[in-house]
Amino acid sequence: MKHNLFFVRIAWMNHYQGVNNDIPKGAGSYVRDNQNGGEVYNFKEINGKHFGYSRNQSGRSYDLTKVGANKKEDTVGGLTVVFFATHPIYGGQYIVGWYKNATIYKNTKELKVKGRGNENNFSFECKKRDAHLIPTSDRILLVPKGPGQSNVWYPKMDKIEHSSFVKKILKYIENPKDNVLVSKALERPYQPDIEKRKKVELAGMDMTWSYYENLGFNIVDVSKENKGWDLEAIKGNKIFLIEVKGLSSGLNTIELTPNEYKNSTRKNFILSIVFNALDENKTIEIFEFKEDENVWFSDKSVLKICERISATLILN
Numbered sequence: 001m002k003h004n005l006f007f008v009r010i011a012w013m014n015h016y017q018g019v020n021n022d023i024p025k026g027a028g029s030y031v032r033d034n035q036n037g038g039e040v041y042n043f044k045e046i047n048g049k050h051f052g053y054s055r056n057q058s059g060r061s062y063d064l065t066k067v068g069a070n071k072k073e074d075t076v077g078g079l080t081v082v083f084f085a086t087h088p089i090y091g092g093q094y095i096v097g098w099y100k101n102a103t104i105y106k107n108t109k110e111l112k113v114k115g116r117g118n119e120n121n122f123s124f125e126c127k128k129r130d131a132h133l134i135p136t137s138d139r140i141l142l143v144p145k146g147p148g149q150s151n152v153w154y155p156k157m158d159k160i161e162h163s164s165f166v167k168k169i170l171k172y173i174e175n176p177k178d179n180v181l182v183s184k185a186l187e188r189p190y191q192p193d194i195e196k197r198k199k200v201e202l203a204g205m206d207m208t209w210s211y212y213e214n215l216g217f218n219i220v221d222v223s224k225e226n227k228g229w230d231l232e233a234i235k236g237n238k239i240f241l242i243e244v245k246g247l248s249s250g251l252n253t254i255e256l257t258p259n260e261y262k263n264s265t266r267k268n269f270i271l272s273i274v275f276n277a278l279d280e281n282k283t284i285e286i287f288e289f290k291e292d293e294n295v296w297f298s299d300k301s302v303l304k305i306c307e308r309i310s311a312t313l314i315l316n
Contacts, residue, residue: 002078003166006067006104007143007153008054008124010091012085014136016043016097016301018117026086030055038119042083043097043133045114048133052099052124053108054079054151062123063105066154074106078215078294080173081124084143084153090215091238095141097133098173101125104201112219136299137284140214196248196278203277204246205230207284211272212242229262233270242270246277264289271296271303 001165011024011031018042024031038053050184056062071078086092102124144161157160193314206229209219217233217240229241241263245254254273256264263269271287287296287303289306296303 003155003157004083005157005169006079007082007084007147008103009147009151009153010039010054010083010096011037012096016040016133017227022132025088036119038121039083039114041116041119043131044115045128045244046111046253047129048112050084050099050126050128051111051122052102052126053117053119053122054083054124056108056123056151062104062152064104064106067104069106077101077102079104079308081126082169082173084147087139087215090217092142092216092234093147094215095134095143095169095172096139096141097131097192098131099124100173101133102126102130119228121180134176137211137274137286140211141165141172142214142216145239156162163252170288175203178250200277201244203282204272207274207277207282208242208244208272211284211286212240221263226259228257229269231272240268240270241266242272244272244274246274248276248278265291270296 004159004306007303012026013024014022016039020037022040023035024037024040040265042052043050046107054302064073064076065071067076067079079102081104083093083097084093085096087094089283103126105123108121109124111122114120143154144159144165153167157163157166194282200282205221206225212231212233213219215233215235217235217238220232220234221230222232222242223230226243228243230244233240233242243256243260243264264271269289272284273287274284276282285296285298285300287293287301290297294305
């Protein structure tokens with residue numbers, strides 16, 4: 001199977017519009033030490049275009065002969081540059097976005113117009129309409145083993161795992177809206193319930209299960225064990241304790257039981273909220289606790305904590 005994909009690794013960010021509060025993570029010592037890098041503007045529009053960067057180790061040039069160019073050519077067009085990054089929490093490398101109909105330069109170029117701060121180097125460019133950034137909650141396409149330490153990856157199409165992945169990403173790029181979390185509810189120990197609240201809860205559980213399963217985790221339902229969370233997501237030595245909240249409308253308030261609240265300060269405790277859980281266009285947000293600010297946050301929202309005092313009154 002032939003393809004026109006060119007895979008490069010970048011740092012993990014939410015928006016790639018510059019650093020601000022969107023600190024890049026997981027892309028080598030330069031990004032770690034400077035909390036910055038050329039890729040931080042990869043999805044910022046500049047004069048109707050996007051200019052992308054990926055740090056190629058030791059200042060090496062890209063080998064464009066592997067994507068159809070001859071040895072004398074220093075640029076090639078009409079390719080799709082696919083960006084992948086290491087997930088800062090779960091590990092593993094996931095597709096974060098792409099440039100279709102892109103031009104790739106063998107050697108890094110310097111942008112002559114303003115718009116990328118002090119990070120003016122770029123290696124790829126495309127028109128605005130051809131750039132697509134995947135929202136963080138939808139980044140579920142896990143890159144197979146193969147890139148190693150290199151920031152550029154050429155899939156080996158004689159490997160079934162690689163060719164299957166390329167087929168999947170080509171289908172995704174063709175129509176991103178069709179790439180939804182596939183439910184496997186029939187395989188799960190959930191019982192249907194006619195009450196709307198129960199349906200909302202189960203829909204939230206189902207989508208959360210799919211979300212973490214697509215990230216490569218094994219999921220265990222512990223919702224009936226009174227642990228203070230609903231699901232446990234396990235991958236290697238990582239385990240996340242996930243409390244699931246399904247909502248049938250927009251965010252207003254999220255209630256935690258005393259047991260859930262007591263356990264919510266655990267380091268590996270995650271709050272998964274599924275909005276419009278019974279609708280076709282339901283969405284999921286994953287919240288973590290920020291101890292220094294005493295809030296729960298996702299890449300889109302913040303939940304402030306309002307503690308309540310209650311009591312039980314007994315007739316005497």
